Amino acid sequence: MSTKALTYCPVCGDPLAHRSAGGRERLFCPACGYVHYQNPVPSVGLVIEMDGGLILVKRGGSVKTGHWAFPSGYIEEDESVEEAAVRESREETGLDVELIDLLGVYSFPEGPPSSGIIVFYRAHPVGGMLRAGDDAQEVRVFPPDAVPDMPFRTHQQVLQRWQTLQQQRQIAREANELYVIRQAEQADSPAILDLLKLVDANQDLSEEQCRAAMLRLAERQTMSVFVAETSREPHDTIGFVALSLMQTLTGGRGWIDDMAVAVDYRGEGVGAALLEAALRHANRLNLTHLYVNTARGGDATRAFYQAAGFQDGAISYLRIR
Incomplete structure (x- = not known):
């Protein structure tokens, strides 16, 4: 819920006002005391390795439509982060996956569309069939050295981390x-x-x-x-x-x-x-x-x-x- 769009108290319905709370100016309700905290939204993303490459989806929906990105989405209130990752893979790519590594936790206070936190996992397919689903226009396996530019900073960062880890694994293999x-x-x-x-x-x-x-x-x-x-x-x-x-x-x-x-x-x-x-x-x-x-x-x-x-x-x- 955007602070700019919030006018009335979601608890009692009275008009909201402004006051300082926790070192910031926030919306609050003079009638019932409700304080509105604008917190980041949690989401999850996946770097799925398949056939020597990485799976990307061409986005539908209203945010960065037509751009390629890693499968990702919001976490539902009744599921764990891991459950959300498995669900998002199934919905967007048609694949059941096994989560291998936690690749990192990234924040995007700049949006879009609102401030959020995204947890990325490295994953491998264990079932299902690769197909575009949910709001994905297309899904495809890209060679690691031919991944197209992605519109989200966090997706670019996790790709760089994945590439670094791959290089470290190769060095470890060569050293031992x-x-x-x-x-x-x-x-x-x-x-x-x-x-x-x-x-x-x-x-x-x-x-x-x-x-x-x-x-x-x-x-x-x-x-x-x-x-x-x-x-x-x-x-x-x-x-x-x-x-x-x-x-x-x-x-x-x-x-x-x-x-x-x-x-x-x-x-x-x-x-x-x-x-x-x-x-x-x-x-x-x-x-x-x-x-x-x-x-x-x-x-x-x-x-x-x-x-x-x-x-x-x-x-x-x-x-x-």
Whole structure:
């Protein structure tokens, strides 16, 4: 609701007046005391990777009609940011997507049409069919080096961030001839399941337990999973670590219950690199402790975590901050 267009109180209907509140001049109602705060509108956008390129939509509607931009839209009051991102993709591109990374949060106080905040995710298609929907005139996959000029500053900024991250990943691959650590994607699920069975406590997993594990991996709302992938083709997944997140009254905790490295790659530092990725992620989330159930592995597992600084014990921990 625009301040310029607001004349009457939305609560009692009396005419609004002006007064200073919170260091700004705002509209208020002398009759009932209502104060009108003009807050930014939250929205969500997606950088969807497909067939080696990025998906853009040609905009319909009344704002920047006919221009190419990333799929985006407003967040409904009854949905999370993640749910809004998945919905917007389905509505504008016809694709069901998996959210891979949070690419950034950007503000646009200049509009259009009003001040807002947009949360961008990197995503991959997991279903559906590419087609223009909702108010999109057209949808297309563009090569990363041939993305047309986009009319929104925030879309240009997130494209630059995506390009920077791609360059960093390439540098990491070139610097490490053996493997690279990255966040897990849905396509990694079969390889992770095979590695999961290498954990001593998982030797006798039933089919039902395997299906349950894959379901938790697909949802992973409170879990972050990192994989080690060979740098050279065919980019095999050779290790993983699953970090569960726990919120307590006194802060956040992290829990590692499963981590495994393929037999042929043990002794190459893969486990240490995976643990380092989990620790960096725990630091970004401001977690205070990282716990691990060393009883699920053997003597080598306990020795590995002790060497990494964890306390000795069946349930071992490392204080982060």
